[in-house]
Amino acid sequence: MSLTEIDLHQQLKKYFGFSQFKGLQEEVITSVVKGNNTFVVMPTGGGKSLCYQLPALIADGTAIVVSPLIALMKNQVDAIRGISSEHGVAHVLNSSLNKTEVRQVKEDISNGITKLLYVAPESLTKEDYVDFLKTQKISFLAIDEAHCISEWGHDFRPEYRNLRNIIGRIGDNIPIVALTATATPKVQEDILKNLGITDATTFKASFNRPNLYYEVRPKTKNVDADIIRFVKQNEGKSGIIYCLSRKKVEELAQTLQVNGISAVPYHAGLEAKTRSRHQDMFLMEDIDVVVATIAFGMGIDKPDVRFVIHHDIPKSIESYYQETGRAGRDGGEGHCLAFYSYKDIEKLEKFMSGKPVAEQEIGHALLQEIVAYAETSVSRRKFILHYFGEDFDQETGEGASMDDNVRHPKKKTEAREEVEL
Ligand code: ADP
Numbered sequence: 001m002s003l004t005e006i007d008l009h010q011q012l013k014k015y016f017g018f019s020q021f022k023g024l025q026e027e028v029i030t031s032v033v034k035g036n037n038t039f040v041v042m043p044t045g046g047g048k049s050l051c052y053q054l055p056a057l058i059a060d061g062t063a064i065v066v067s068p069l070i071a072l073m074k075n076q077v078d079a080i081r082g083i084s085s086e087h088g089v090a091h092v093l094n095s096s097l098n099k100t101e102v103r104q105v106k107e108d109i110s111n112g113i114t115k116l117l118y119v120a121p122e123s124l125t126k127e128d129y130v131d132f133l134k135t136q137k138i139s140f141l142a143i144d145e146a147h148c149i150s151e152w153g154h155d156f157r158p159e160y161r162n163l164r165n166i167i168g169r170i171g172d173n174i175p176i177v178a179l180t181a182t183a184t185p186k187v188q189e190d191i192l193k194n195l196g197i198t199d200a201t202t203f204k205a206s207f208n209r210p211n212l213y214y215e216v217r218p219k220t221k222n223v224d225a226d227i228i229r230f231v232k233q234n235e236g237k238s239g240i241i242y243c244l245s246r247k248k249v250e251e252l253a254q255t256l257q258v259n260g261i262s263a264v265p266y267h268a269g270l271e272a273k274t275r276s277r278h279q280d281m282f283l284m285e286d287i288d289v290v291v292a293t294i295a296f297g298m299g300i301d302k303p304d305v306r307f308v309i310h311h312d313i314p315k316s317i318e319s320y321y322q323e324t325g326r327a328g329r330d331g332g333e334g335h336c337l338a339f340y341s342y343k344d345i346e347k348l349e350k351f352m353s354g355k356p357v358a359e360q361e362i363g364h365a366l367l368q369e370i371v372a373y374a375e376t377s378v379s380r381r382k383f384i385l386h387y388f389g390e391d392f393d394q395e396t397g398e399g400a401s402m403d404d405n406v407r408h409p410k411k412k413t414e415a416r417e418e419v420e421l
């Protein structure tokens with residue numbers, strides 16, 4: 001396949017109905033189509049999927065897509081099948097398939113029908129699959145959520161560590177495309193090293209979210225009352241409130257309800273039926289507020305979330321960025337309010353105490369960063385972007401005035417006193 005023969009815009013329109021590429025998509029896709037090892041760092045919602053889906057659809061052979069979550073894979077496969085008349089164009093290969101289904105998948109791959117094969121990393125370790133795939137024409141291998149490779153990421157999966165080895169067994173010269181929304185330089189380095197693609201062409205989009213307003217307030221024993229006041233001032237708007245524990249989620253949801261706020265709880269301890277009902281109520285705007293643990297949010301795409309409140313400070317800047325990032329997806333207002341007390345940091349440290357030492361050290365280092373963020377008196381946006389290895393101009397950068405420290409500057413000592421409860 002030669003690039004000069006392909007009109008990427010036309011292919012974009014044909015398969016996805018979009019008339020424009022988003023951000024760096026066109027450059028990324030060009031690199032993938034050329035068969036380069038390619039590394040893509042783009043914030044959530046940046047349009048990473050298309051960066052491998054479009055090349056897969058126009059390439060000869062099958063692209064293998066490694067993704068950590070079965071639910072996300074299913075969504076993507078359904079979406080791809082919706083845009084192509086060929087039913088077998090995309091498949092999921094995982095442990096839920098029976099023998100007949102596996103045979104069908106293999107047949108479609110062998111016949112060149114299947115352009116995208118989604119697999120969980122643990123399925124890829126199956127001897128039988130590896131033996132089969134190495135006899136097939138593989139266009140490239142995409143690793144979505146590639147930060148799962150790194151212990152410095154927020155979602156480390158040991159199975160991801162094995163990928164390099166398996167890829168080598170499937171074929172020597174398969175181009176690799178790694179994609180992540182994790183911007184920390186450490187994680188990126190880990191990804192490239194682990195996959196053995198330090199030569200990869202790298203594309204990194206800005207992580208600045210200029211429409212988000214960042215605010216950190218000291219957490220006192222009146223935090224629930226503070227939250228109620230904030231939510232009432234923002235009546236009718238959609239918001240998410242994150243709490244560390246399931247118990248606190250339940251309590252706070254109830255407190256909000258008692259105070260006339262339409263809120264529901266969401267955490268992994270609730271029955272699946274209840275969880276999806278509460279999620280739907282939020283998406284359909286039957287209720288304004290979801291009080292949730294971090295179990296809520298992955299893959300949720302509600303464009304007009306107007307505020308994200310952290311009742312408890314998250315365990316890393318990355319988690320904080322991901323969670324606050326669910327506000328203002330539509331480009332409109334998004335208020336990110338975090339309550340911070342050093343006591344909560346001690347609590348988080350204690351949670352880690354049973355873990356292996358290496359993990360504790362990483363956890364501790366990540367916590368120190370979030371402490372520094374919470375206590376800083378400089379531009380929060382600059383702080384976050386610096387953490388992600390990005391320069392931000394405090395004078396002229398987009399969204400420069402959108403945080404409490406910039407709007408209401410205070411002396412460092414003052415800030416420190418306030419947070420030491
Ligand atoms: P990411 O994986 O980076 O979080 P997704 O691949 O899920 O992002 O894409 C986010 C949204 O952007 C999806 O709804 C997708 O359909 C949309 N999108 C992607 N590319 C384009 C484009 N070129 N034009 C318009 N919408 C796009």
Ligand code: MG
Binds near residue numbers: 048049144
């Ligand atoms: Mg994605």
